[in-house]
Amino acid sequence: MSAAPLHPRTVVIGGGIAGLASAALLAREGHEVTLLEARSTLGGRVGVWEADGFRFDTGPSWYLMPEVFEHFFRLFGRSAATELTLTRLDPGYRVYFEAGGEPLDIASDRKRNEAVFEAVEPGAGAALGRYLDSAEDTYRTSVDRFLYSSFTAVRPFLVREILGRAARLGRLLLQPLDRFAAGYVRDPRLRQVLGYPAVFLGSSPAQTPALYHLMSHLDLADGVLYPQGGFGTVIERIAALAAAEGVTVISDARVTKILTRPTSRKKPAISGVRYQNAQGATVELPADIVVSGADLHHTETELVDEPLRTYPERWWKGRISGPGAVLVMLGVQGELPPLAHHTLFFTTDWDDNFGRIFGAHPSVPDPASFYVCMPSATDSTVAPEGCSNLFLLVPVPADPGLGHGGIDGGGSPAVEAIADRAIAQLADWSGIPDLTERILVRRTVGPANFADDLNSWKGGALGPAHTLRQSAFFRGSNMSKRITGLYYAGGSTIPGIGLPMCLISAEILLKRIRGDVSTTPLPER
Structure with a gap:
């Protein structure tokens, strides 16, 4: 040989x-x-x-897990500070709810977020503290013992740190995230904040193992960063x-x-x-x-x-694909104070919303829970002076049959209709009634674009x-x-x-x- x-x-x-x-x-x-x-x-x-x-x-x-980026750059004798200009977002993100009322601002640090939860539900601040203690412990264990493993040998896992947590880790793997979060807070809005990280993982809170509550350590305690320039x-x-x-x-x-x-x-x-x-x-x-x-x-x-x-x-x-997505990029005249750098829009009936995306008979949710990024709130280079830059991500079933996106409404009818509904919903829920009239630039991307351009399985947006x-x-x-x-x-x-x-x-x-x-x-x- x-x-x-x-x-x-x-x-x-x-x-x-x-x-x-x-x-x-x-x-x-x-x-x-x-x-x-x-x-x-x-x-x-x-x-x-x-x-x-x-x-x-x-x-x-979303720039999360900053220590992973830092570690990668340090492998080459560099650092994130030498390679990037990072800005801490405060609020980390804002949440609008279908039921109306004031939006919820998630702060850039843990203590203030405990106060945010307490203001919504008495006792929820202390509950969030316990939840985040668990999330941080699980996160540290995962980074130190699991995430950097190829799982090709058993011996590296036969250590006290893992063996002593085996029963707890097993329970976290077998319990879904939504039920786990429900054990800490009652208010459905707070449960949604704790369950939403499942979307980052291409799943739903009902299908994601509670082990991934570790994600809440990232946005509710660690904070959210943004690399200037995008x-x-x-x-x-x-x-x-x-x-x-x-x-x-x-x-x-x-x-x-x-x-x-x-x-x-x-x-x-x-x-x-x-x-x-x-x-x-x-x-x-x-x-x-x-x-x-x-x-x-x-x-x-x-x-x-x-x-x-x-x-x-x-x-x-x-296998189960993560969701597909309709992306909507909008260049808008004027500023949009109701929106933060990151803004989430949550429907009340999440079971229906996620069921339409991941169920046996998928369909496009309407209304939809979706995400909006407005980097012009933080970065003056992404839009002309006096204008705003919006990026909407609407989760949909992973189905290239929904079609392609296009410029100025030139995409497939289904994709453009999804975009129109999301724009109208954004304007209504956040109180920007003239949003449509202020749009200067518009482009959409559909699941078929992910399939054609990225060879993505089923046209999924994530994996x-x-x-x-x-x-x-x-x-x-x-x-x-x-x-x-x-x-x-x-x-x-x-x-x-x-x-x-x-x-x-x-x-x-x-x-x-x-x-x-x-x-x-x-x-x-």
């Missing part, structure tokens, strides 16, 4: 945050890395769109790290096949990839290792020969939902079982959805290639 090459030729598929981070870490490790991105720009779901002086983030817009700056900084480590980036390079060669062992090995370049020519690029940061369903069912698929189509039939069967070691491995040298990174593999998770997935990938079965983050430079 031949020895592994000293400087493996490594191809990374996909220039999203996971692909860029993986490429940077592997290049620093000594790999000769080429990154292939199908589109002309990097970022994947972290997109940027500009029109008439407005600049929109077209994907993630989330495109995060991609720029990580791309710059990759370039500094010697990564070769080829854009407009759509991979069409992962190539293998026979070996003397049972499994074939990676030999390279085939891709179509910007001129339409077919190119074969040799490789010793391939890392796919693309959607895992697309990788396995489109790029790998059927007999060699670790996750064939039948595996996906028992596989974080249900019990799709979390931690149940989520799936980051290494092919049938092809030596094929690995995965990104939100559709471990540890899961979100920018911090994608950064962690890159680090887990490096550890997996090294044969490192530890459960803790790598030592920083």
